[in-house]
Amino acid sequence: DAKTTQPTSMDCAEGRAANLPCNHSTISGNEYVYWYRQIHSQGPQYIIHGLKNNETNEMASLIITEDRKSSTLILPHATLRDTAVYYCIAYYGGATNKLIFGTGTLLAVQP
């Protein structure tokens, strides 16, 4: 089972920041938080990942709470093309590269 819980859906106005929350209260110390998104039946697209510290790349920022029980993905200026299902995954492969996907959050960016 997925170790993360996310809201089923969210709306965001175009041009505004989209803040997508994720709860992972049972995450272990060596598990990373990964974010992927999937735009209508395409392959999931990697966005960002982190362990303890906040991370930023050209796509998004990832804020992880100090206790690592939750995190927030921030898309700073959402566009219509950011409409997608966003998946938050707790992942430490160890002897496997198996990703366990939950149901994700459907982000709808409104014009």
Next chain:
Amino acid sequence: KAGVTQTPRYLIKTRGQQVTLSCSPISGHRSVSWYQQTPGQGLQFLFEYFSETQRNKGNFPGRFSGRQFSNSRSEMNVSTLELGDSALYLCASSLGAAGTDTQYFGPGTRLTVL
């Protein structure tokens, strides 16, 4: 650098037939994983290959099988197709076997079983 490629992109088969799907990982990546996505079950892990060896297998019947070649390209095969096998089949590649290596997905193969 080219991304993960999957062929064919679309496929229509009838019940009882078999099908082979192909995945070419990103150059230099040695791990390939396969996933099935359906509206009812979401994204589910099928199996993973690293250096031509299956490292892990999901909870799917034996009709689903795969293999990996020495150049890291992978194929998956589904025999005796059932209507419920209609799905988007995705493969993902990562650099190595370490659990922290990011996986990158291909565009998928849409299989329709009639």
